[in-house]
Structures are given as structure tokens and as C-alpha cells.
Amino acid sequence: MPEIGQLIETEDRWEPVRLLDPLGRPVEPAAEYFKDLMAADCSPLTPRSYGMDLLRWWRYLWSFEIEWDRATREDARDFTLWMKVADKPVRVHWRHRDKDPSEILVPMSGTRPAPGSPNPVTGKPTIGTKYAATTRAHFETVLRMFYDFHLDLNTGSLLVNPFPLVRARRSARVNAHHNPEKEFWKQRTGLYRPKVPKRIPRRIPDEKYTEVFAGLRSHRDRALLAFWVATGARAEELLTATQGGAKVGQQTVGVIRKGTRDYQELPAAPDAFVWLRLYQEEAWKKGVPRGRGKALWWTLRRPWRPLEYDAARMMFTRANELLGSNWTLHDLRHTATFLMLDDPNLPPVYVQKILGHKYLSTLDIYNRPTTDDIITAGLAHHARQERKKSNPPPAPPAPAYKAESLNVLFGGPAQ
Known part of the structure; x- marks a missing residue:
């Protein structure tokens, strides 16, 4: 077309x-x-x-x-x-628009x-x-x-x-015959709408997260990654933070929520503020604008501009290329959610508020077993079966009466 x-x-x-x-x-x-x-x-x-x-x-x-x-x-x-x-x-990259297609290097x-x-x-x-x-x-x-x-x-x-x-x-009333004991289900659907498979959120394993973190090039990128995993904020939400919104004493960072556009302070880990301080000291020496109302995240080169989503996404893509992986910035939000839900002392309703979800039921997608969990459980099952084959349980004793009982009943020899 x-x-x-x-x-x-x-x-x-x-x-x-x-x-x-x-x-x-x-x-x-x-x-x-x-x-x-x-x-x-x-x-x-x-x-x-x-x-x-x-x-x-x-x-x-x-x-x-x-x-x-x-x-x-x-x-x-x-x-x-x-x-x-x-x-x-x-889409041809802007660097290759004036080149002949044969001159563009194609990966092996x-x-x-x-x-x-x-x-x-x-x-x-x-x-x-x-x-x-x-x-x-x-x-x-x-x-x-x-x-x-x-x-x-x-x-x-x-x-x-x-x-x-x-x-x-087309002409029926939505949920006309709904059973009040059951949940509502979508009756209004397009004639040409395809069936969309349900996605299972994926978390980044700890060892892989460490490798991605080590592949980053600057303190700014490390601070961003630490805040994304610590707060569970959406990628574009964290980029709305200001320098005055990052409160080290309260260990919180303020962001603008995507849907409601409300301002909300999110708790973060101490390590995230350590990387943030290293980034700020380095950036302020270079001349990055400083002030409580100024943006928290800036480009690494002049002219200084507040960091936008596309630039942050490309930063994470470059780190992925070093590992040959294809995680996305939203997978960092999934990782943070799994870490919070794994904590038995953190009620799910608090996790809902931290993530900015409107309904608690939104967290139900994290109750489904992931592909990694299914594979791990399946391999553990096969390992248990192999151990049973190599170490079979002892055979149960043959059914018989106890000799002591027979002696008492029939007057057997005294012991």
C-alpha cells in the first residue's frame, strides 16, 4: 500500500x-x-x-x-x-535513507x-x-x-x-441475561475483531537483570533502571519526575500518573537514590540545568534536553543487544510487581495503589503461572520420578498375625 x-x-x-x-x-x-x-x-x-x-x-x-x-x-x-x-x-533508519540498499550492512x-x-x-x-x-x-x-x-x-x-x-x-442489550452471581463478560464485540491471545507477564530473572544492569553505560541509565524496578512506575511516568520530587529523606519519588494525570509519590529502594546521586553529581558538573522544578532526567550530551521516552527505550534496547535479549521497559514494571507480590508482608491492595491500578482484580494476571514457572515445575516433576526409579521404596511387609498375639490366644510357649 x-x-x-x-x-x-x-x-x-x-x-x-x-x-x-x-x-x-x-x-x-x-x-x-x-x-x-x-x-x-x-x-x-x-x-x-x-x-x-x-x-x-x-x-x-x-x-x-x-x-x-x-x-x-x-x-x-x-x-x-x-x-x-x-x-x-x-522503516529505513535516517542514516541509511541516502544509501544504496546494497551498501547497508545486514547482520550475519x-x-x-x-x-x-x-x-x-x-x-x-x-x-x-x-x-x-x-x-x-x-x-x-x-x-x-x-x-x-x-x-x-x-x-x-x-x-x-x-x-x-x-x-x-447487534441489537441485544448488553448483559441482558446476566447472572448476578457471576462476573460480567463482554458481549459487545466487533464482527471483524480478531481473537487476541492472553499475555502472561514476564519477569526478568535476577541474574539476567544483573547482566543488563552491568551493560549500561552511565550512572543516569543505572539510576533509571533501579527506579523502574523499585517503584514499578511506567516508563513514561518516571520521566515526568522533577528534581524536587526525588526526596532522599522520605525515600520517595513523585510522578505524574498516566491515566488520571494525578501526582503520586512512590517508595523506592535506597540503592536507586545512590545511583541517582552519582548521576546528579556528574550531570551538574557538566552544566545540566539545576532546580527543584527542573526535570530529573536529562540527555547526556548538549544541547541539554529532558529525557523522552523514545531515547530511554533506545538506551534499554542497546543494553538488550549486548545479551541478545528482547526485554522491554514494561517488563521492568512486571518484575517490580512480582517482587512486591512475593513479599507476604505487603498486602496486594498496597501493591495496587503503588502501581496505580484502578481495580485490585488487575493483579489477577500475576496469579497465573508463567512459562518459566511451568517449565521449572515440570522439570522438578521429572527429577522426582527419576529418583523414585533409582531408589524404589521398600516393599510393604506380607500380611500376617503377630506371634505375640497368637501365643496369648492359643497359649503358646512362655517367653
């Missing part, structure tokens, strides 16, 4: 992103939808995430010269099928796993060449909500939603 049009980020607080057509003109239906999202107090990251799905859909419409409000269910069906079989576009075979195959270190599947089920499910949900929004506004000549609900549940 031709990569025409673009989604750009703006400096406008109320319109963080803008979808442009091939001629550089704003796509008004998308702009109206973005404004509605911002009015609903969504995060600025939400329009960007939704905008990528809208851009992909509009490129399909532009390619076949279909008006957005004239798209039919067959168009939605065909595009959904295309996403199942099409390869994702390959065997140095990294094939796309979509499990990583030999972590066991997590690598990023594949096809669109993942989660991406296709997100796309279907966004487009269905987008068309529902414009149907309510009676925009243009739009009559039906090309992304309908499942036929059997």
Missing part, C-alpha cells in the same frame, strides 16, 4: 496530532474525532495512537478512491483481510533470531513481519468507534458503520 499522507505532531495542546492527506490538507473527520477525544480528557498519546490506525485506513481509501463516508462493509472486510496477510512496512545469519521466532534468552517472540493480532484488534476498535461517533453526529452521507458488531449481539 502506498505510504501517502501523514500524521504529524503539533504544538497545540488541544490538537496534539493532525492527519494530513497526500496534498498536505487536514482530514476534517479525523480532526473532529481528535477534538472529541481531548474533550473527553484523554491523554495526548491517545489521539496519536488512534491517528496511526486512521492513517492506515485512509491510505486504503485513497488508494481505491473511496470516500470515507461511502465505505461499505465489504471495504472494511477486504482491508481486514489485507492486514492479516500483508507485511508491515520496513544466526546473530539474531528470525522475525516472529522466540528469543533464545527470554523466550518472548520477536517482532514479526506481519501485523500482530493486538494491532488488528486495536485498529478494528478505533475504526468502529470513529464511525459510531460520526453516525451520532449525522456527518456527511454516512448511513451505516462499515465495522459492525457481531450479528447475534
Whole structure:
């Protein structure tokens, strides 16, 4: 599919992103939808995430010269099928854009796993060449909500939603026959929504975490990693911390929560503050801005800029490459959660508040056995079976009466 049009980020607080057509003109239906999202107090990251799905859909419409409000269910069906079989576009790094493809060095075979195959270190599947089920499910949900929004506004000549609900549940009331003794289950689902497998969170083993920590290049990166594992904060949440928000005496760091945008102080480990102090002493000598209201995390080179999520992610990716692993920054949050839940003296409701979850039931995903736990338990079972084979238990004694009882009963010889 031709990569025409673009989604750009703006400096406008109320319109963080803008979808442009091939001629550089704003796509008004998308702009109206973005404004509605911002009015609903969504995060600025939400329009960007939704905008990528809208851009992909509009490129399909532009390619076949279909008006957005004239798209039919067959168009939605065909595009959904295309996403199942099409390869994702390959992004060329900006350093290689002016080079001939033959001049770009390609890693030798065997140095990294094939796309979509499990990583030999972590066991997590690598990023594949096809669109993942989660991406296709997100796309279907966004487009269905987008068309529902414009149907309510009676925009243009739009009559039906090309992304309908499942036929059997289209007109029924949600949870019409719900049993109050059981949990609610989702009855409203899209007709073209794929089945998404349930993900089991993974923790980074202690020995591997030590190797990743040793592969970092600066005190700033070590402090970041220590705070992520100590607080369980999301990657982008920790980057919102200020220098005044890191309170060594109280051993807490203040962050802005992703969903509610509330300020919350999180407890951290003493080691994290040791690495933070080493980083600050080094950074202030170089001229990094200093002040209670200034950002806590900065770039390592001039011009000094507050550290952003993409730069932090690349830092962790470089550390992963040294080990050949594919852990993500969010796996650090999972690791912190497992460590807190393993402590019997820390109630789960406190863990919920530290992580910033709305419901305690969100922690249920950590009660499921992980792949590593299943393998470890299975190997222990086979080891016990081998020990039974090599050391069989003694045979039980043959059934018989005791000689003492027979002597008492029949008057046997005296002892």
C-alpha cells in the first residue's frame, strides 16, 4: 500500500496530532474525532495512537478512491483481510535513507533470531513481519468507534458503520441475561475483531537483570533502571519526575500518573537514590540545568534536553543487544510487581495503589503461572520420578498375625 499522507505532531495542546492527506490538507473527520477525544480528557498519546490506525485506513481509501463516508462493509472486510496477510512496512533508519540498499550492512545469519521466532534468552517472540493480532484488534476498535461517533453526529452521507458488531449481539442489550452471581463478560464485540491471545507477564530473572544492569553505560541509565524496578512506575511516568520530587529523606519519588494525570509519590529502594546521586553529581558538573522544578532526567550530551521516552527505550534496547535479549521497559514494571507480590508482608491492595491500578482484580494476571514457572515445575516433576526409579521404596511387609498375639490366644510357649 502506498505510504501517502501523514500524521504529524503539533504544538497545540488541544490538537496534539493532525492527519494530513497526500496534498498536505487536514482530514476534517479525523480532526473532529481528535477534538472529541481531548474533550473527553484523554491523554495526548491517545489521539496519536488512534491517528496511526486512521492513517492506515485512509491510505486504503485513497488508494481505491473511496470516500470515507461511502465505505461499505465489504471495504472494511477486504482491508481486514489485507492486514492479516500483508507485511508491515520496513522503516529505513535516517542514516541509511541516502544509501544504496546494497551498501547497508545486514547482520550475519544466526546473530539474531528470525522475525516472529522466540528469543533464545527470554523466550518472548520477536517482532514479526506481519501485523500482530493486538494491532488488528486495536485498529478494528478505533475504526468502529470513529464511525459510531460520526453516525451520532449525522456527518456527511454516512448511513451505516462499515465495522459492525457481531450479528447475534447487534441489537441485544448488553448483559441482558446476566447472572448476578457471576462476573460480567463482554458481549459487545466487533464482527471483524480478531481473537487476541492472553499475555502472561514476564519477569526478568535476577541474574539476567544483573547482566543488563552491568551493560549500561552511565550512572543516569543505572539510576533509571533501579527506579523502574523499585517503584514499578511506567516508563513514561518516571520521566515526568522533577528534581524536587526525588526526596532522599522520605525515600520517595513523585510522578505524574498516566491515566488520571494525578501526582503520586512512590517508595523506592535506597540503592536507586545512590545511583541517582552519582548521576546528579556528574550531570551538574557538566552544566545540566539545576532546580527543584527542573526535570530529573536529562540527555547526556548538549544541547541539554529532558529525557523522552523514545531515547530511554533506545538506551534499554542497546543494553538488550549486548545479551541478545528482547526485554522491554514494561517488563521492568512486571518484575517490580512480582517482587512486591512475593513479599507476604505487603498486602496486594498496597501493591495496587503503588502501581496505580484502578481495580485490585488487575493483579489477577500475576496469579497465573508463567512459562518459566511451568517449565521449572515440570522439570522438578521429572527429577522426582527419576529418583523414585533409582531408589524404589521398600516393599510393604506380607500380611500376617503377630506371634505375640497368637501365643496369648492359643497359649503358646512362655517367653
